[in-house]
Amino acid sequence: MPELPEVEVVRRGLADHVLDRTVAAVDVAHPRAVRRHVAGGPDFAARLAGRTITAARRRGKYLWLDLDGDEALLAHLGMSGQMLVADHGRPDEKHLRVRLRFADGGPELRFVDQRTFGGLSLHPVVGPDRLPEPVGHIARDPMDPAFDLDAAVAGIRRRRTGLKRALLDQTVVSGIGNIYADEALWRARLHGERPTEKLTRAQGRTVLAAAAEVMDAALDAGGTSFDALYVNVNGASGYFDRSLDAYGQADRPCRRCGTPIRRESFMNRSSFSCPRCQPRPRGL
DNA sequence: CGAGTATCCTGTCCGC
């Protein structure tokens, strides 16, 4: 499940392999993969052909390739999306959704996505930051050089909800998914259902700094593990196996205090936390 | 309008 560090690994791989290359032809193998391109698959393929890729950019979990002209090829990997740089003739992956061939005859770019939560689309880039339109409402992520920590803390405290919900809201801070939210809360020793209006500024700064630390660590681990010719979003899985303190650790002892980690139901999914280090707020 | 929830999808795992 790609979160920000995995998406950044993919962005770097794309920067290495598709920059300054011109798209020759596009195959859309599954229409759902381009459902966010409202004009449809044939329009997507026709408009992408002949375009040259000028940059590989990212905000939060959104990834896009700037094209010549003021447009971008936007990608979201969803739950299971992968960008693969593949030599011709290599057998198609079972869940190949979109293929880009290039005019230089070099390796092609494949979008592979088992569960089709992800997708590709073309959009104008707008505003001073030259963002694709669907990214306009996404907040800066903690790895963005222009990320404003105090503004993000203020954004969280302005919400009237639980802390974990606020962390997952991509319009407040982007790039934090279920795994990193649980890890950040564990590091900050805060329960996810703590009301945001009772969160102190110091607690807010602590939990966001923790999120940034977890992301940095995952990027260090994932950024070195992918093959130069195979841009693989699963590159960071080794990090998850070894380094998670809370997420997925139900009944295993907390690394700080030894208390078994608890699993709770949250928004039709799961939250993991230490009952002792992260006590439930009173009354909840 | 803000908060919370239902929904999309498919592969894996578990119990019977």
Next chain:
DNA sequence: TGCGGACAGGATACTC
């Protein structure tokens, strides 16, 4: 062995 159900979860359309 095979089947049914739970589970994984980002983003958004939807309701209240």
